[in-house]
Amino acid sequence: MMSVSAMPEKDATSGAFVHTKLMPILTHYGIFLFLVLAILVSGLITPAFVSRDNISNMLMQLAPLGIVVIGQAFVILVRGLDLSVASVMATSAVVATSFSGQNGDAAWVVLAAISVGIATGLINGLLVTKRNVSPFLATLATMIVLQGLRFAWTQGAPSGNVPPFFRSIGTGAFYGVPYNVVIMFIVAIVLAIVLHRSAFGRRMYITGGNPVTAKLVGISSDRITIAAYVICGALAAGAGLILSGFVGVVDNFVGRGFELDSIVAAVMGGVALSGGRGTVAGALAGAAILVVISNAVVMFGLPVQLQTIIKGVVIVVAASLYVNRSH
Amino acid sequence: MLSLQGISKGFPGVQALTDMQLEVRQGEIHALIGENGAGKSTLTRVVAGVHQPDTGSIDFDGALVSWSGPGDAKRHGIHVIYQEFVLFPHLSVAENIFIGHERRNRLGLIDHRRTRSDARNLLDKFGIDVDPTTLVRDLSVADQQMVEIAKALVHDVKLLILDEPTAVISGPEVTVLFERLRALRNAGVAILYISHRLEEIFDLCDRVTVLKDGKYVATRMIASVERDELISLMVGRSLSELFPKRNTQSADSPVVLEVRNLSIPGRVHNASITLRRGEITGLAGMVGAGRSELAFAIFGAMRSSGGQIFVDGREIHDMTPRRAIAEGIGLVTEDRKGQGLAMNLNIAANMTASTLSQFTRFGLIDFAREFKVAKQEIESYRIACRGPSTSVSLMSGGNQQKVIVARWARTSTKVLILDEPTRGVDVGAKIEIYRIMQELADQGIAILMISSELPEIIGMSERVIVMREGVITGELTRDEITEETVIELATRRYAS
Numbered sequence: 123m124m125s126v127s128a129m130p131e132k133d134a135t136s137g138a139f140v141h142t143k144l145m146p147i148l149t150h151y152g153i154f155l156f157l158v159l160a161i162l163v164s165g166l167i168t169p170a171f172v173s174r175d176n177i178s179n180m181l182m183q184l185a186p187l188g189i190v191v192i193g194q195a196f197v198i199l200v201r202g203l204d205l206s207v208a209s210v211m212a213t214s215a216v217v218a219t220s221f222s223g224q225n226g227d228a229a230w231v232v233l234a235a236i237s238v239g240i241a242t243g244l245i246n247g248l249l250v251t252k253r254n255v256s257p258f259l260a261t262l263a264t265m266i267v268l269q270g271l272r273f274a275w276t277q278g279a280p281s282g283n284v285p286p287f288f289r290s291i292g293t294g295a296f297y298g299v300p301y302n303v304v305i306m307f308i309v310a311i312v313l314a315i316v317l318h319r320s321a322f323g324r325r326m327y328i329t330g331g332n333p334v335t336a337k338l339v340g341i342s343s344d345r346i347t348i349a350a351y352v353i354c355g356a357l358a359a360g361a362g363l364i365l366s367g368f369v370g371v372v373d374n375f376v377g378r379g380f381e382l383d384s385i386v387a388a389v390m391g392g393v394a395l396s397g398g399r400g401t402v403a404g405a406l407a408g409a410a411i412l413v414v415i416s417n418a419v420v421m422f423g424l425p426v427q428l429q430t431i432i433k434g435v436v437i438v439v440a441a442s443l444y445v446n447r448s449h
Numbered sequence: 450m451l452s453l454q455g456i457s458k459g460f461p462g463v464q465a466l467t468d469m470q471l472e473v474r475q476g477e478i479h480a481l482i483g484e485n486g487a488g489k490s491t492l493t494r495v496v497a498g499v500h501q502p503d504t505g506s507i508d509f510d511g512a513l514v515s516w517s518g519p520g521d522a523k524r525h526g527i528h529v530i531y532q533e534f535v536l537f538p539h540l541s542v543a544e545n546i547f548i549g550h551e552r553r554n555r556l557g558l559i560d561h562r563r564t565r566s567d568a569r570n571l572l573d574k575f576g577i578d579v580d581p582t583t584l585v586r587d588l589s590v591a592d593q594q595m596v597e598i599a600k601a602l603v604h605d606v607k608l609l610i611l612d613e614p615t616a617v618i619s620g621p622e623v624t625v626l627f628e629r630l631r632a633l634r635n636a637g638v639a640i641l642y643i644s645h646r647l648e649e650i651f652d653l654c655d656r657v658t659v660l661k662d663g664k665y666v667a668t669r670m671i672a673s674v675e676r677d678e679l680i681s682l683m684v685g686r687s688l689s690e691l692f693p694k695r696n697t698q699s700a701d702s703p704v705v706l707e708v709r710n711l712s713i714p715g716r717v718h719n720a721s722i723t724l725r726r727g728e729i730t731g732l733a734g735m736v737g738a739g740r741s742e743l744a745f746a747i748f749g750a751m752r753s754s755g756g757q758i759f760v761d762g763r764e765i766h767d768m769t770p771r772r773a774i775a776e777g778i779g780l781v782t783e784d785r786k787g788q789g790l791a792m793n794l795n796i797a798a799n800m801t802a803s804t805l806s807q808f809t810r811f812g813l814i815d816f817a818r819e820f821k822v823a824k825q826e827i828e829s830y831r832i833a834c835r836g837p838s839t840s841v842s843l844m845s846g847g848n849q850q851k852v853i854v855a856r857w858a859r860t861s862t863k864v865l866i867l868d869e870p871t872r873g874v875d876v877g878a879k880i881e882i883y884r885i886m887q888e889l890a891d892q893g894i895a896i897l898m899i900s901s902e903l904p905e906i907i908g909m910s911e912r913v914i915v916m917r918e919g920v921i922t923g924e925l926t927r928d929e930i931t932e933e934t935v936i937e938l939a940t941r942r943y944a945s
Contacts, residue, residue: 319816321809328802331791338750338780338788339803339856340771398793 153391153407156440160411164418171421178300180410180417185302186211186365187383187409191391192313193354194384195405199317200330200347201397202250202257204354206242206265207384211362211377213272214238218363219284219372220275228287236359242268243355247348265381272374284366292367302364309357314402326350331398387412390440411436450475450639451496451608456505458491465491466663469505473608478630478640480650480671483660483683484876489643492660493610496641497529498522510607526607530597532616538586543568545585546599571599575629591622598629609633610641615649627653647676659683662875684876691880692908693887702726704762705895706778706864708747711756716742718919720756724864724895729886731910731930732899734939739919740899741783744866748773748780760863774803779857781850783868783899789853790841797823797837799852803860826855831881847878854885861894868899883909903932915939 165172190207197204214235221231242264249260284292294301317323329336329343336343361380366372391408393400415436419429456469466488473479483489494500496507498516507514509525516522536545543564552567554560568581577595585593594614601609611630615623630653634640642654650657651671659666659682666682684691706724711717717739724730732740745751747758749768758765760776773780782788790799797819801808808819823837830851834844841849850870857865867886871879886909890896900906906913913925915938923938 315813319814320812321805321814322812324798324805324814327794327798328791331793332788334788335791335802338748338770338782339805340769340774341802342771394793398791 153404153411153440157407157411157414160414160418164414164421168418168421171418176417176421178298178303180413181303182300182368183417184410184413185300185306186361186368186377187380187387187413188306188406189309189357189361189364190377190380190384191387191405191409192310192402193357195388195391195393195400195402196313196317196326196350197257197354198385198388198393198395199326199397199400200343200350201333202347202350203261203385203395204246204351204358205258205261205381206246206268207354207358207361208377208380209265209268209272210239210242210355210358211365211380212373212375213242213268214359214362215366215372215376216272216276216374218288219366228285231285231287232363235363236356238268239355239357239359239362240352241355242358243352244348246355247351250351251344251347269374276374284370284372288363288367289370290367292364292370302368305360305364309360310402310406313353317402322346322349327398329397383412384409386437390437411440450510451641452508453492453496454506454508456492456495456502456507458495458500458502464663466495466502468664469660470665471496471658472668473639473641474656475607475639476634476637477655478634478642478653480654480657481641481643481660482645482647482650482657482679483666484645487660487683488663489660490612491663493529493612493641493643496522496608497527497610523604526605527610528601528604528606528608529610529612530594530601530614531612532614534593534597536585536593536596539584541582541584542572542579542588542596542599543581545596546571546581546603548600550603568599571602575599575602575632577629589622591618591625594618594626595629606638608639608641610643612643613645614642615644615646623649647679650679651676661685691876691883691904693884695887695911702728705760706747707757707759707762708743709757709759711743711746711753711758713739713742713746713751713753713919716919717746717753720916720919720921722897722914722921724897726895727890727893728911729890729896729898729909731906731913732897732916733901733903733906733913733935734916736901737918738916738939740916741868742919743916744780744868744897744899748778748866750780774860777860777862778864779803779859779861779866781853781857781865781867781870783872785846785849785853785873790849792840792842795838795840796827796832796834796844796852799841800826800837800856800859803856826859830855830885845875845878847874847881850874850878851881851885854882858885858889858894861889864895864897865889866897866899869901870898871900871902871905903935906930906935907932 161172170176190211194204194207217238218231218235221234246257246261246264249255249263250257291301291305296304317326325336325341325346328339328341329346333343362376366376369376387408388400388405389395389408390411391400391404391406393405412433415433416429419426419432451471451473453469453471456466457464458466469488469492471481471492481489481492491500495502498519498521501516507516509527514525537548540548546568547564552560552563565581572579572581577599579588579592579595585596588596594617598609614626618626630640630642642650644650654671656668656670657674657679658668659679661683669679702725704723705726708720708722711720720743732743734740742751746753747768748770749772750770758768760778765772765776786792791802800823801819805814808815820837826832827834827837832848832851832855834848841852844852854867854870870882870886874882886896886898898909907930910930911927913930913935914921915923915925915935917939925934925938
């Protein structure tokens with residue numbers, strides 16, 4: 123009996139510590155801790171994992187997904203979802219390849235490819251805002267239409283060689299840092315500033331957090347939402363170019379699986395599917411975890427099939443952690 | 450029947466209950482009253498086994514108990530009727546009543562005939578006039594409430610707890626509900642009745658326990674207590690101390706906002722109002738009279754058909770929220786979570802949401818300046834928080850409300866409309882909000898305050914406009930404003 127009155131008090135204070143001190147740290151930095159932990163553990167198991175070559179290799183793998191996940195994060199932030207990113211990637215790569223017989227006008231080729239993404243994003247955004255189509259259906263539809271257009275354009279056959287220009291972006295390096303990694307970091311820094319420092323970014327957070335509030339404070343949520351889809355489309359198109367340059371071939375399915383990987387990475391990185399929450403750094407860390415997992419499986423010499431199983435388990439673990447946090 | 454002693458319950462950041470006591474006897478209707486945030490719902494949840502108390506003892510039906518969960522309390526005969534019903538709209542009344550306790554036949558399948566007849570017997574026994582085969586979605590809200598009560602009666606209910614049951618029903622339905630509750634009391638059920646409507650408590654209850662700030666204040670016999678005494682027990686001070694000293698404006702100060710013949714199909718009909726510089730105008734009426742809709746239409750957030758809006762004598766065509774903000778109009782909406790705040794953001798971001806462009810240069814936000822302004826507002830509004838970067842989701846209702854008022858006060862250079870500005874906030878915050886409103890009025894801002902609380906309307910308004918079913922039924926000047934005149938207009942049939 124004596125200890126009965128003392129015990130709850132102690133529990134209450136340690137509970138308060140977990141709630142007020144530990145949980146916020148986990149909520150804000152959990153994904154980064156997890157990433158560091160995953161790299162350390164993998165490095166301990168296979169020292170080659172943290173070799174210069176492998177890290178450079180992983181960063182190059184990360185570049186396309188990292189760029190797409192930022193766009194995906196923007197869209198999810200305003201309560202959307204973009205399933206068309208992979209289709210945009212492939213279409214942009216196909217368009218670039220078929221336009222670049224001669225290597226001289228690379229800028230125009232890039233512009234044409236990116237326009238595919240911008241146009242798709244614009245259509246997605248207009249469907250979602252002006253026609254009230256659910257993001258899932260709208261972007262699923264544009265994904266399918268793009269795929270059909272692509273097949274018609276290439277008549278089903280892979281369209282040929284990747285122009286040297288993209289090959290060099292995909293594989294070349296700048297003082298030892300691969301070009302595509304440089305591009306990814308530039309994109310990430312610019313968009314982090316846009317999201318976290320600019321009025322546009324703030325309006326995205328308000329729109330995603332409470333659309334009614336957004337309307338009442340005079341924000342045209344429609345325009346903000348459309349802009350998010352356009353940015354996402356443009357980034358996906360750019361990522362398509364980088365990926366095809368990295369892989370060295372263009373077929374109709376460049377970027378296959380990126381739509382789900384980017385959503386999963388964004389959500390693991392703390393971008394709430396309900397909108398209004400998330401950071402560029404978090405989304406990028408989410409993408410990095412996916413890359414680390416698939417790379418580690420290969421490095422450990424485990425069967426590749428394990429890769430998807432482990433990925434699934436990690437997603438479930440990360441997602442259940444978020445459920446706990448939001449309550 | 451039920452006796453609580455020394456109950457305390459804390460949550461991270463708040464002590465919800467401190468040394469609470471409560472005693473409910475068999476065969477009585479016991480009222481539990483207190484301001485919002487006084488701890489009524491936490492206390493209910495402790496009794497119902499949803500929360501486990503940190504300290505203290507619960508005596509129920511002659512034994513010391515410690516519930517392992519809500520199911521445990523239910524098995525022992527404690528049932529709670531919450532404001533949100535737990536009913537399945539597409540199932541029949543009978544099926545809903547026996548949900549979780551389905552009447553089965555020998556094969557283990559649901560015995561529909563017995564479900565119906567048992568439900569019929571149960572409803573008849575307590576004089577509840579509802580057909581057991583009706584689908585719940587086809588019932589009125591009042592009848593759905595009866596089904597909720599019937600669900601409790603399936604079990605041997607000893608203590609029935611009702612959480613503000615009359616918030617969702619009206620007039621004659623309340624009378625019926627009270628009759629049923631009295632019948633249950635006479636059948637020996639103890640009833641804990643949570644409400645903040647004093648009239649009902651005097652009508653229905655036998656005893657009343659008052660809570661304030663998570664603490665027990667007093668228990669009184671209804672027969673021997675006065676209304677004013679209950680109010681001062683609840684509030685901790687008398688009514689006259691609540692409202693700031695009024696600085697009367699002359700009735701001929703210039704008109705800032707004029708609305709002529711504004712209509713919203715099905716909601717508001719031909720409304721015309723004028724707001725004057727430095728004047729607090731009350732907009733009274735029943736819930737659903739169209740007051741919020743009128744406010745939204747003035748602010749351009751709801752489409753109106755016909756009608757004109759003039760600001761400083763200039764007609765504003767096609768009002769939108771953005772134009773309203775540019776014209777110096779602000780709107781504090783009724784629903785803080787649904788309409789007012791971006792819960793994902795901090796205090797500073799919520800405060801500057803409507804004036805963001807003042808804080809940007811080349812499209813980038815000047816965080817230092819934003820925080821500086823937010824800090825000033827936090828001080829002048831006496832908002833309890835760690836700082837401008839505190840997330841609004843962690844704050845109490847009163848402090849959240851102050852954040853919203855601060856936001857809109859920043860945009861309203863001419864007109865500030867407040868829709869139920871003190872709903873769901875504690876007394877301290879209420880007084881603050883009244884003070885802020887008076888200060889803004891003193892600065893020359895025209896204030897339109899929508900409120901369903903008569904004391905607030907009477908205590909704050911220079912002038913009161915009353916609406917009923919979408920129509921403005923009258924306007925009262927300072928000396929004409931009394932409870933009777935306002936109620937008369939709020940309930941009067943128009944065109945008579």
